[in-house]
Amino acid sequence: MAxxxxxxxxxxxxxxxxxxxxxxxxxxxxxxxxxxxxxxVVGAGVLEENASLIFTIFSAAIVVVAxxxxxxxxxxxxxxxxxxxxxxxxxxxxxxxxxxVARAAMDRDPGLALGGARDLVVRGLALYGWLATRRWIVxxxxxxxxxxxxxxxxxxxxxxxxxxxxxxGLLEQQNQKIEAQTALLAQDVxxxxxxxxxxxxxxxxxxxxxxxxxxxxxxxxxxAEAAGLDRFTNMINVxxxxxxxxxxxxxxxxxxxxxxxPYRFLDPGFRAExxxxxxxxxxxxxxxxxGATYARMAKTFGWTDGSAGNRLIDRPASPERGQLxxxxxxxxxxxxxxxxxxxxxxxxxxxxxxxxxxxxxxxARLSYADFGAGAIRECxxxxxxxxxxxxxRARIQNTTFAVVQEEKVRAPWRPEDAPYSSYLSGADFDGAxxxxxxxxxxxxxASSFDGxxxxxxxxxxxxxxxxxxxxxxxxxxxxxxxxxxxxDLDGAVVFGEDFLTNLEAAANEGTFAAPSLRMEPMTxxxxxxxxxxxxxxxxxxxxxITEGLPAFRLVRIGALED
Numbered sequence: 001m002a003x004x005x006x007x008x009x010x011x012x013x014x015x016x017x018x019x020x021x022x023x024x025x026x027x028x029x030x031x032x033x034x035x036x037x038x039x040x041v042v043g044a045g046v047l048e049e050n051a052s053l054i055f056t057i058f059s060a061a062i063v064v065v066a067x068x069x070x071x072x073x074x075x076x077x078x079x080x081x082x083x084x085x086x087x088x089x090x091x092x093x094x095x096x097x098x099x100x101v102a103r104a105a106m107d108r109d110p111g112l113a114l115g116g117a118r119d120l121v122v123r124g125l126a127l128y129g130w131l132a133t134r135r136w137i138v139x140x141x142x143x144x145x146x147x148x149x150x151x152x153x154x155x156x157x158x159x160x161x162x163x164x165x166x167x168x169g170l171l172e173q174q175n176q177k178i179e180a181q182t183a184l185l186a187q188d189v190x191x192x193x194x195x196x197x198x199x200x201x202x203x204x205x206x207x208x209x210x211x212x213x214x215x216x217x218x219x220x221x222x223x224a225e226a227a228g229l230d231r232f233t234n235m236i237n238v239x240x241x242x243x244x245x246x247x248x249x250x251x252x253x254x255x256x257x258x259x260x261x262p263y264r265f266l267d268p269g270f271r272a273e274x275x276x277x278x279x280x281x282x283x284x285x286x287x288x289x290x291g292a293t294y295a296r297m298a299k300t301f302g303w304t305d306g307s308a309g310n311r312l313i314d315r316p317a318s319p320e321r322g323q324l325x326x327x328x329x330x331x332x333x334x335x336x337x338x339x340x341x342x343x344x345x346x347x348x349x350x351x352x353x354x355x356x357x358x359x360x361x362x363x364a365r366l367s368y369a370d371f372g373a374g375a376i377r378e379c380x381x382x383x384x385x386x387x388x389x390x391x392x393r394a395r396i397q398n399t400t401f402a403v404v405q406e407e408k409v410r411a412p413w414r415p416e417d418a419p420y421s422s423y424l425s426g427a428d429f430d431g432a433x434x435x436x437x438x439x440x441x442x443x444x445x446a447s448s449f450d451g452x453x454x455x456x457x458x459x460x461x462x463x464x465x466x467x468x469x470x471x472x473x474x475x476x477x478x479x480x481x482x483x484x485x486x487x488d489l490d491g492a493v494v495f496g497e498d499f500l501t502n503l504e505a506a507a508n509e510g511t512f513a514a515p516s517l518r519m520e521p522m523t524x525x526x527x528x529x530x531x532x533x534x535x536x537x538x539x540x541x542x543x544x545i546t547e548g549l550p551a552f553r554l555v556r557i558g559a560l561e562d
Contacts, residue, residue, distance in 0.1 A: 062141060069137035097123065187312055193263035200260050200320045204327060207253055211331035214244050218332070238332035241339055242412075254343050257324055262316035262348035262368070273353025274373040274393060276301045276431075300531055302431065302451070317370055322351030329359055336361045341412045347385070362410050363420065382408065383420030386427055393431040402458075403441030433536055453532040455545060465511075473533055475545045479503055484512040490556040493527060494519075495549040516558035522551040 072079065097119040104113035218238050241250055271277040280303045287294050297303070325346055328336065336344065340363045347367040354374035364384040372392040382404035406418035413420065422442040430448050435455040439462045446466040453473045461481040471491040484507045496502070500514035527542060528534050537545070 062145065065137065065140045069141070072133055072137065187264075187266075191265070193261065194265045197260055197263065197318070197320050200256060201323070203252075203256050203259075204320060204324050207249070207256060207324070208327040208331065210249050210252075211239070211245070211327060211333065214246075214249070215239055215332045218244050240335070241333055245333075250339065250342060253324070253328070253339060254345075257321055257345045258343065260318050260320035260324070262318045262321075264312040264316050265319070267311050267313045271352060271373065276303075276393060315368070316348055317350035317368075318348040319350045321346050321349035322354075322369075325349055325351055326354070329356060334359045335410065336364055337410045338412055340364050360410060362404055363413055367423075380410075382422055383413070384422055386422070386424045388426040388428070389424070390428045391432050392428055394429075395433045395435075396429075396437050397433075397435045398437075400438040400440075401442050402438045431532065433532055435536075451532065453530075453536060455536075473527070473530060475542070476547075478506075480506045481508055482506070482511075483508045486560055487512070488556070488560060489517060489554050492554045493522065493530070493551060494554060495546040495551055497550065497552070499552065500554075513558070516556060516560075518555045518557045519552040520555055522553050524551065527551045 097117070104110070104115075215238055239245065245253075270281060279301065280298075283290070283294060283297065328339075333339075334357075337360060340361065345365050346369060347365045349366065349369040352370055352372045352374065354371045354376070356371075356374065356376045356379050358378050360380040362380060362383045364381065364386075366381070366389055367385050367387040368389060369386070370390045371394055372390050374391070374394045376391075376394060376396045376399050378397070379399045381399065381401045384401070386401070401422050401424060403422055404413075404418060404420040406415045409415040409418050409420065419441070422439075424439075424442055424447055425445040427444065427447045429452050430450045431452060432449075433453045433455075434457050435453075436457075437454075438458045440458055441461045442463070444459075444462050444464050444467055447464070447468075449467065449469045449472045451471045452469070453475075454469075454477055455475045456477070457474075458478045459482045460478050463483045464487045465483050466486045467484075468488045469492050470488055471493075472489075473493040475495065484503075494500075497519070500517055500519065504512050504514040524539060524542065528539055533542065
C-alpha cells in the first residue's frame with residue numbers, strides 16, 4: 001500500500017512551536033523598544049510619576065495570566081474532552097491507536113485503519129495543544145515578570161541618575177560655599193593683618209608730633225614777618241631731614257615705613273577723593289528714569305555697576321605708608337632724598353586723593369602705590385621706582401619722571417653715579433590729566449595712558465614698549481627717540497594731518513609703523529565733548545596749545561605686531 005507523504009499546503013500559516021516562540025520573542029522585543037522610546041521621548045519623569053499605574057498593570061497582567069494558567073491546569077481534561085474528545089495525552093495512550101493501525105494494515109481493513117489513524121492524530125493534537133498552552137503560560141509569566149523587572153530597573157536607573165544629578169548640584173553648591181568660606185578665611189587673614197598694622201597708627205601719630213615739633217622749632221628761627229610771608233607758606237619746605245630731624249627720628253621714620261606691610265582691606269565701594277565716583281553715586285537715584293542719558297554718562301565716565309559690598313580691594317596696599325607720606329609732606333619735609341637713601345619704603349602706599357606739591361623724591365620706593373584722583377604739582381620723581389603705581393584720574397602738572405642726569409642729582413645721591421633711571425613699567429595713568437610732564441628716558445614698559453589727556457608731555461627717549469594710549473588725547477606731545485614697539489594708539493585723538501608721518505620719523509627707528517593706523521577727522525566740538533578736555537580747557541586754549549591744527553582720531557587697521 002502506497003503511503004502518501006504529508007506536506008504543508010503552500011498558503012497555510014506555520015504554527016510550529018519554534019515559529020510561535022519566535023513570534024512571541026519578537027513581540028516582547030517590540031514591547032521593550034516601545035517602552036524605551038516612550039521613556040526617551042516623554043522622559044523618566046513620566047515613568048516615575050506613573051510608576052504605580054504601570055506596576056498595577058503589569059501585576060494585573062501577571063495575575064490574569066496566572067489565573068488563566070491555573071484554570072487551564074485545573075480544567076485541562078474537561079477542556080480537552082470538549083474540544084478534541086480526549087483526556088489522556090500520556091505517551092502510553094498512543095500505543096493503542098498505533099497497534100490498531102498496524103492490525104488494520106495487516107487485516108487490510110481500511111475502516112479500522114482510518115479510525116486508528118484518526119485517534120492517533122487527535123491524541124497528537126491534544127498533546128501538542130497541551131504542550132503549547134503550558135509553554136505559553138510559562139513564557140507569558142516569564143516575559144511579564146522580566147518586562148516588569150526591566151522597567152523597574154530602568155526606573156531605578158533613571159532615579160539613580162536623578163539622585164546623582166541632584167548630588168552633583170549639591171556638591172557644586174558645597175564647592176561654592178567652600179570657595180566662599182575660603183574667601184572669607186582669606187579675608188579674615190587680611191583683616192587680621194590690617195588690625196596688626198593699625199597699631200602702627202599710634203607710632204605714625206607719634207612721628208607726626210615729633211615732626212611737628214621740629215617744624216615749630218625751625219619756624220622759630222625764621223624771620224617770616226621780614227620776608228612778608230605767613231607761617232604756613234614757610235612750612236611748604238621748612239625741614240631738612242638730615243639737619244632738622246635728628247638721626248633718631250629719621251631712623252624711626254624709616255623703621256616705621258618698613259614695619260608697615262601691605263595687605264588687602266575692605267573696599268567701601270565709595271571714593272570720596274574721586275569726583276567721577278561721587279557723580280555716579282549721586283546719579284544712581286534716578287538711573288531708571290534717565291535711561292539712555294545715564295547709559296551715555298556711564299560710557300563717558302567709565303562707570304561700572306555694582307558696589308564693593310564686603311569685598312576686599314583688588315590688590316594689597318598700605319594705608320599706613322600713605323599716612324606716613326602725608327605726615328612727612330604736611331609737616332614740611334618735601335625733600336625725601338635723605339630718607340630714601342636710608343631705606344624709606346613707601347611702596348604700596350595707599351594715598352588716593354594725594355595733594356603733593358613741590359616734593360622731590362629722587363630714588364623713592366613707590367612701586368604699587370596708589371595716588372588715584374590726586375593732585376601732583378611741581379614734583380620730581382626722577383630715578384624713582386614707580387612700577388605698577390596708580391595715578392588714575394589724577395591731575396599731574398609741571399612734574400618730572402625723567403631720568404636724572406648728573407647736573408640734577410640731589411644729595412645724598414652721588415652725581416658721579418648718574419644717570420639714575422626712572423622705572424614706571426606698568427604704571428597706570430588711565431583717565432589722568434598730564435600737563436607739562438616730563439618722561440624723558442623713563443622706562444614705561446606696558447604702562448597705560450588710556451583715556452588720559454596729555455598736554456605737552458615729553459616722551460623723548462622713553463621706552464613705551466607694549467604701552468597703551470587708547471583713547472588718549474595727545475596735544476603737542478614729544479616722542480623723539482621714543483621706543484614705541486607694540487604701543488597701542490587705537491582711538492587716540494591727535495592733531496595735524498602729518499601726525500603719523502612725523503611720529504614714525506621721530507620715534508626710535510623701526511619701532512613704529514604709521515600704515516597700521518588710519519586718521520579720521522574730528523571737529524573741535526568733538527574734541528571739547530571729551531570730558532577730560534572740556535573739564536580742563538576752553539576752546540581757545542585748545543586751539544592755542546595745538547596751534548590750530550585739525551583734530552583726528554586714530555583707528556587701527558593693522559594688527560599689533562612686533
